[in-house]
Amino acid sequence: MSRILVTGAAGYIGSAFCKEGLERGFNIIGIDNFSNSSDQSINFLMESKQHNFTFSEVDLCKDLESLREIFVNNDINYVVHFAGFKSVIESQMHPKMYWDNNLESTKNLTRIMLEYGVKNILFSSSASVYGKSNNQPVSEACKLKPMSVYGATKEANEKFLEDLSTKGNLKTISLRYFNPVGNIQMMPVNSPRQDSKNLMDNIIDVCIGETKELNIFGDDYKTSDGTAERDFIHIQDLIDAHFESLKYFEQLNGYEVFNIGTGNSVSVKNIIKTFKEVNSIEFVVKISDRREGDVPICYADNSKAKNILKWEAKKDLREMCLDAWRPYKK
Template identity: 40%
Template sequence: MSKILLTGGFGYIGSHTASLLSEKNVDFLIYDNFSTSKYSVLERLEKTIGKKINYVDADIKDTERLIEVFSKNNINSVIHFAALKSVRESIIDPIKYYEINVGGTLSLIRAMKKTNIKKLLFSSSATIYGDPEYLPIDENHPLRAINPYGQTKLIVERILRDLVMAEKDWSITSLRYFNPIGAHPLGLIGDDPLRGKTENLMPSIIEVYKGIKPNLEVFGNDYDTKDGTGVRDYIHIMDLAEAHVMSLDYLMGCDGLNIFNIGTGKGITVLELINTFEKVTNSKLPIIIKKRRSGDVAYCYADPSKAKNTLKWKTKRDLNEMCLSAYNFSIMNE
């Protein structure tokens, strides 16, 4: 029986996708070196799906190990999650990001070519759009990443485009994520960054709610938005995971490179998200307004109609569910 390889499968998005693949009895193998995830996620994911997980603890840049794993495990396709994702860290240490995000993907492609595996689902990012020229953002929007992290995703997409031009038998789908938040309904897996590595808004909200941090930092309240804070397209992690499962079905029956925005199509301000979390948890968070971060844009939200029409995928969960599931995860894993 053939399997799917999930690189970086113990990360936030990878683990939730794995839970849905298991639910649908899809056989998978996780390839991860735990560089940005905790070993405890293995046990929590196994409890979530009710079975042992097959995994390989190895580096995405180790091409020979990848070839060995492909050869011995009857892999027929890959979901490539493995990457670093901190915008701030990428500005401080861009070479590290190019080595892992671009170099790691090249290593993976070499191993796939060597073992004749030609089906790849790639985790891209809305970061590659940069400062929007128009809204909502569709897949034809100009690409102009404004930080090294975004550049790595853009470079990989260009590599993949060149690859399918040169070798017509590849089937590659790239999903450009917007802003995933929330957690699995059982509350055992969620967005659980290593301590001190929290940059995303929801993990920061949780840390302040639990008293780990004294204040919630909001970067910029002088944008041209309804309340002065940045507008983003927040999507429930389980909706995003479902997009991967539906993209896999699509991947098996198409050729070339296909690109989809994965978002709700709705813009939510930072303060609206914070206020929703406060409402569902009956709490009040201490907020400090700080100056805008370099590289942040005022508005960024998707036009997801291509994914809706082609993949037959759409979001099902609202902002209340996103906040409540993130809260439940934080309580279940204190």
């Protein structure tokens, strides 16, 4: 069975990918520097008696020799590159930290891939590359105009990988994730840095009493109810898209990019209402000012992934909200 190197294996999406990959029989080598995660999910994966899982603590920006050693000792077929910083807000506060980490990690990783002739890389991009687009839903052909440092680092990564791939040295698939939420059954939940928390992390925080109220940032956007609209997608559906992408490498020459979203536009107020309803839970919501870097509306035209990868999302908003809260239920 194929061997996959997973960067960012301890994180929210990376750990879910590892669990699913192991269940599907892949051999997985995980790496992470725990800059935005703990070792909880790694311990869980180790303890689930998976002989085909190994893990090394490696910082992609600093530990080039450790990374090289992994390539020397393993015959790697695919690299799935989740490692990176992921918050729009944090990126506006710490632009250098985002440019350094998100670019340097990919440069080092691809440098070693090229040294050892490993060709296939699946890259975690983001819908934030589109910025404020008047063409909704956004398709892969839309012009990229990121409004945040985070989005700009994703666009730069895509461009870098595309350049390496069109020269025939690498094959890259970039997946532009929309807004993954929910949890995979049994997986321990992740603990991101405070500044890197998203809407669902903040909903959970208010529900477990970590915070007193939930902030909605802006209710004066030109959207259905004034709050921002996003394309929320269940993490399981998002993970499934990766395995369809791995199959697609066989046909791929060069570079390809896919939107990974449901194609539904859901307002912040709507997801809060659904979360409260399905989980029979109440909490205080406060309207605050808009935040720099946030766009009013962004949802996916997912027809390319449907047609080429033969993938589409199956789970609805209610399941996303139920599975987000499930690990915390007493």
